[in-house]
Amino acid sequence: MKKTTDTELCDGCGKTDVLVERDGNEFCADCLVIVDILASKPNLLNHLCTLTGTGDPAIRCGAAHGSSRELPDVLDAVRYRTRDREQNTWYVSISEMEGDPVEIFASTAFDRDQHLQSRISNLTTITRLISLILRHIFLGEVLTLDKTLKQLRRSSRQKNDLPDMLSNVLSNYRKDQSGQRQHRAA
Ligand SMILES: [Zn+2]
Structure with missing residues (x-):
């Protein structure tokens, strides 16, 4: 990879x-x-x-292996052209693995349009989180709060846009390795 x-x-x-x-x-x-x-x-x-005498004896290392499929370097994708209610054209691509959807992307020809910037970051948030869920459903990828936060941060295009705002709030629930909640300074 x-x-x-x-x-x-x-x-x-x-x-x-x-x-x-x-x-x-x-x-x-x-x-x-x-x-x-x-x-x-x-x-x-x-x-x-x-x-x-270390570690948790209840945890069987390697037991989770085999249940998850690996995402290959090359995937087939199907691209759909669609329109929203304001007649903006969007391209939605679905990556497929053995017929299952494992990733979704959306793009527009009007990427530089300032009015669309916030909508693009919101749509990116949606597609990144859906892709995370799809990989969980079809590939067995384990979901964590940190992975969710990471996708929110990557969706942000400007400070304090909606995904940035959500990840800042949700970050309050991160836990360190001892299980204590990490309160981040705002
Ligand atoms: Zn590490």
């Missing part, structure tokens, strides 16, 4: 770092090492947990 170069929240530990995509998740270098070990030596972490 492609590498992302901008620093964002790791889906694993939640720290802000340069992330690498793996099966729809994005991980920092530390988490990626663990993920790679889980993939290549699924029993090793359990064994190490047992040896050192």
Whole structure:
């Protein structure tokens, strides 16, 4: 999968770092090492947990593997041309995997139209969140609050537009690794 170069929240530990995509998740270098070990030596972490008396014995490492499908680098997509109630033309693309919709995008020919900027960011929010849900339904991708926040932030085109506003409020419910809620300064 492609590498992302901008620093964002790791889906694993939640720290802000340069992330690498793996099966729809994005991980920092530390988490990626663990993920790679889980993939290549699924029993090793359990064994190490047992040896050192660490970790949660109820968690079976690798048990979740196999239930999720991986998003390939190349996907077929179908593009639909459609209009909204104000007769603006929009292009809606659905990426398909074995006939299932796994991603949805929307674009307009009037991307530079200032009046459409807020509507574009709102539509981007909708399609990003739908894509997240589709990957959950059809690929078994695990949903988290941080992933939801990440998609909201990526949908924002201007500070304090609607997706930015929503992600700021919802960020109050993020938890650190000890399960404590992280209250961010507004
Ligand atoms: Zn991490």
